[in-house]
Amino acid sequence: MYIITNRSKTLYIGVTNDLERRMYEHREKIIPGFTSRYNIDRLVYYETCSDPLDAIRREKQLKSWSRSKKIELIEKDNPAWHNFAVEWME
DSSP, rough: OEEEEEEOOOOOEEEOOOOHHHHHHHHHTSSSSSSHHOOOOOOEEOOOOOSHHHHHHHHHHHSSSHHHHHHHHHHHHHHTTOOOGGGGOO
């Protein structure tokens, strides 16, 4: 489960079984949709789950949260909104 953003801090929450690949797809705008339209490609938060169903449940839980609660979660571990995927881009 992951949260990505753009320069305007628009949030997107998703699930994947390969975070590095999925971030490449977001960055290169391979899949048309919300993230490519709004240039959302900065990984600011992620969690790993051993069971895909747990990841989906967590994604749905976070999607139901208020924006302020999502920001609080991000800033708890990443106050500077560092892009964790930057190392994969090199």
